[in-house]
Amino acid sequence: xxxxxxxxxxxxxxxxxxxxxxxxxxxxxxxxxxxxxxxxxxxxxxxxxxxxxxxxxxxxxxxxxxxxxxxxxxxxxxxxxxxxxxxxxxxxxxxxxxxxxxxxxxxxxxxxxxxxxxxxxxxxxxxxxxxxxxxxxxxxxxxxxxxxxxxxxxxxxxxxxxxxxxxxxxxxxxxxxxxxxxxxxxxxxxxxxxxxxxxxxxxxxxxxxxxxxxxxxxxxxxxxxxxxxxxxxxxxxx
Amino acid sequence: xxxxxxxxxxxxxxxxxxxxxxxxxxxxxxxxxxxxxxxxxxxxxxxxxxxxxxxxxxxxxxxxxxxxxxxxxxxxxxxxxxxxxxxxxxxxxxxxxxxxxxxxxxxxxxxxxxxxxxxxxxxxxxxxxxxxxxxxxxxxxxxxxxxxxxxxxxxxxxxxxxxxxxxxxxxxxxxxxxxxxxxxxxxxxxxxxxxxxxxxxxxxxxxxxxxxxxxxxxxxxxxxxxxxxxxxxxxxxxxxxxxxxxxxxxxxxxxxxxxxxxxxxxxxxxxxxxxxxxxxxxxxxxx
Numbered sequence: 001x002x003x004x005x006x007x008x009x010x011x012x013x014x015x016x017x018x019x020x021x022x023x024x025x026x027x028x029x030x031x032x033x034x035x036x037x038x039x040x041x042x043x044x045x046x047x048x049x050x051x052x053x054x055x056x057x058x059x060x061x062x063x064x065x066x067x068x069x070x071x072x073x074x075x076x077x078x079x080x081x082x083x084x085x086x087x088x089x090x091x092x093x094x095x096x097x098x099x100x101x102x103x104x105x106x107x108x109x110x111x112x113x114x115x116x117x118x119x120x121x122x123x124x125x126x127x128x129x130x131x132x133x134x135x136x137x138x139x140x141x142x143x144x145x146x147x148x149x150x151x152x153x154x155x156x157x158x159x160x161x162x163x164x165x166x167x168x169x170x171x172x173x174x175x176x177x178x179x180x181x182x183x184x185x186x187x188x189x190x191x192x193x194x195x196x197x198x199x200x201x202x203x204x205x206x207x208x209x210x211x212x213x214x215x216x217x218x219x220x221x222x223x224x225x226x227x228x229x230x231x232x233x234x235x236x237x238x
Numbered sequence: 239x240x241x242x243x244x245x246x247x248x249x250x251x252x253x254x255x256x257x258x259x260x261x262x263x264x265x266x267x268x269x270x271x272x273x274x275x276x277x278x279x280x281x282x283x284x285x286x287x288x289x290x291x292x293x294x295x296x297x298x299x300x301x302x303x304x305x306x307x308x309x310x311x312x313x314x315x316x317x318x319x320x321x322x323x324x325x326x327x328x329x330x331x332x333x334x335x336x337x338x339x340x341x342x343x344x345x346x347x348x349x350x351x352x353x354x355x356x357x358x359x360x361x362x363x364x365x366x367x368x369x370x371x372x373x374x375x376x377x378x379x380x381x382x383x384x385x386x387x388x389x390x391x392x393x394x395x396x397x398x399x400x401x402x403x404x405x406x407x408x409x410x411x412x413x414x415x416x417x418x419x420x421x422x423x424x425x426x427x428x429x430x431x432x433x434x435x436x437x438x439x440x441x442x443x444x445x446x447x448x449x450x451x452x453x454x455x456x457x458x459x460x461x462x463x464x465x466x467x468x469x470x471x472x473x474x475x476x477x478x479x480x481x482x483x484x485x486x487x488x489x490x491x492x493x494x495x496x497x498x499x500x501x502x503x504x505x506x507x508x509x510x511x512x513x514x515x516x517x518x519x520x521x522x523x524x525x
Contacts, residue, residue, distance in 0.1 A: 019266070026246045051328045055364045059388050125370050129428030133459075140457030164456075203449050207466075209503065210496070211302065211418075211445035213253070215469050215493045218301030220253045221488075 015046045016227030061089050141168055147208050167196050243296035245506060252502035253495045262490035265471035268453055270351045274440045275464020275476045276465065281438070282413055287405040288320045289412040290437070292426065293337070296329025299418030299444050301336050305336060305489050306442030307416045311341045312484065313477060315354050319412070320400040321402055322386070324363040326372075334362050348483045357398040364390040369422075373429040375406040416464075418444030418445070423451070425524050441471065467493050 023035035063069050065086045071079040095114065102111035143164060147157040173186060174193025253337040281290075293305035314321050315338075324332050342354035352402070356362075364388045366372050374455035379385035382404040396402045404410075405432075415426050423441060430437065439460050443451045445466035454460040464470050471493035482518065 029241065047331075048328045051365055052367055055331075055390060056367055059392060089456055121350055121371075125374075129370065131423065132428040132431065133424060136459050137453060137457040140459075200449065204446075206444040207448045209467060210500070211299075213249075213499045213503070214445060214492075215301045216249065217253050217257070217492050217499065220250065220259050220495070222494060224257055226255060229405075235509075 006112070009234055012226050012230035013234055016223055019223060023219075061093075065089055129235075141165070171196055239302065248502055248506065249499055252499045256495040256498050258493055260487075260491055262487065262494045264491050265342055265468060265475050267491060268465060268469050268472040270465060272476060274310075274464060275313070275320045275473055277438055277461045278310070278317070278439060278482075280321050281319070283319050285315075286405065287409045287411050288322055288404055289314055289414065290322050290324070290410050292416065292422070293323060293325050293329040293330045293333050294415065294417035294419055294422045295416075296327060298334070302444045302466045302470075303418055303442060304333065305417050305474070305492070306464045307333065307337050308341055308489075309470050309473040309477060310414050310416065310440070310442065312345065313473075314412075314414075314479065315341060316343055316477075318359070319357070321512055322363055322382075322395075322401065322404075323359040323360055324386075326366050326367075326369055326425065327417070327419060328365050328367075331365060333461075334364060336519075338362070338522065339469075339481060344485065347482060348481075348485075351509040357393075358400055361395055361398055362390045363395065363465045367453075370425050370429055373425055377430055380406055382406065382410070399463040407437070408435050413437045413439045414442070415439065416442040418447060420423035420447070423454070423480075427454065431463050440464075450487045463493070467496055 018036050021032045021039075024030055025033045038185040064083070067082045069080075070082060073079070082203070095117075098110045099113070099114045101107040101109075141164075143161040145158065145162050145165065147154040147161060149157075170189060172193075174190050174197065176186065176190075179186075276285070291309055291314070293303070294383070294500075295307075309345070321338070323338060325331075325334055342356075345354050346352065351422060354360075368375075376382065376385060381396075383394075383401050386395050389395055389490065405507070413430055415423050415427060416421060422510045423443070426439065430439070439459065440462040441451055441454070441460050442464035443466070448465050450463075451460065451463055455463050464473055470491050474489050478484045478486055
């Protein structure tokens with residue numbers, strides 16, 4: 001954040017006030033916190049649609065359709081001829097607008113056409129994405145249990161791969177519910193997957209705590225360095 | 239209630255002391271971050287080829303993702319690899335504008351006389367909605383600069399010499415995805431490929447998503463990974479080893495403050511368990 005200009009100083013000052021307001025919840029619920037919480041939600045909700053219109057719809061869809069991307073030179077010639085094909089954008093836009101018929105009892109079936117199309121397209125994308133993402137992971141799990149490098153046995157890599165494969169099989173087995181497993185070897189092995197999953201959840205929890213602390217560090221750094229300096233300058237003390 | 243506030247206070251003190259004193263410890267070596275450094279450092283890039291860096295983060299994960307974006311961009315800029323910046327996330331707007339500018343200014347201060355100008359070192363293609371559909375269309379476009387159209391300033395991307403002849407996706411040598419959001423990395427992994435060509439993919443993730451990201455490192459889909467602040471800190475340290483004037487002092491202070499908070503947290507967990515055990519034992523009826 002540029003804190004060298006007066007606009008930048010005020011931005012830092014308001015940012016620091018917002019941080020302190022949200023942190024004040026740690027003491028107890030209070031109006032200062034409530035005000036900034038609502039302010040943040042309002043800004044986040046308003047920013048999204050505005051950015052979609054400003055950065056995407058207007059420059060990439062509306063302006064080309066209106067021919068506003070074409071420069072007209074003083075002699076009357078243009079930088080490029082108008083492309084009437086841009087008007088075809090209107091077709092999917094109007095089709096998408098049918099979604100708003102969801103508010104009409106009589107014509108809500110029109111919205112269902114759009115929803116059906118969206119579900120079909122999403123389903124097809126998900127299937128394609130599945131193969132792009134999961135197949136390399138399946139092939140990546142085919143690891144040699146005995147790792148050799150230039151004729152010598154690599155103990156650490158081999159143990160690593162054995163641990164990986166055993167964990168994979170035990171956890172997959174834990175979630176295998178197709179057959180009755182009482183008394184079978186599969187049934188006896190199933191509980192072994194549980195502690196391995198607990199290790200995984202522990203790692204997730206630890207990393208979540210780490211992420212939250214990282215946010216705290218950044219905010220503390222912002223308050224004690226940037227905000228104090230900006231406040232001092234604004235009050236004429238720095 | 240009072241005890242909880244004391245814990246908050248202990249955490250704030252643990253974090254504030256290194257920040258106030260500017261105290262820093264050397265970061266731990268992280269293999270994935272080091273591998274990412276090597277991938278970027280050894281990459282052969284010909285004229286007309288570029289790197290795509292997606293900054294998919296907003297204020298919520300800025301603390302971890304911003305240092306990652308800084309170190310990756312610093313390295314790409316040092317290597318003079320042209321970067322196309324874009325995002326799948328609306329709230330990344332400020333980061334897309336500010337971070338490359340600050341990195342370029344810091345490099346210009348370090349090396350007076352050299353320039354990293356907008357339009358030469360990087361272009362900002364801005365927020366692009368559509369997720370999977372957009373990426374699928376992007377990789378199938380015969381000319382990426384034409385497909386992307388205009389940058390955030392309204393200038394055609396093809397207008398900038400370094401980006402006028404990108405051609406198709408096979409001219410994208412590296413894709414960097416810096417995010418803490420669920421799903422956006424999957425969009426890149428699933429769809430940023432064409433006809434068997436997959437650019438080298440590196441990723442900066444928040445600490446929360448480290449366990450998920452490791453799956454992709456293990457399968458070879460990710461060639462490098464920055465694990466939260468610690469990953470960025472080690473990457474910056476490797477950068478400093480190769481470029482001694484690179485300034486990573488602020489990042490190392492943050493990393494140290496984080497470690498200090500971890501030590502206090504572990505101490506509190508141990509203390510809490512001892513107190514709980516003690517309490518249980520003293521409540522147990524005698525005999």
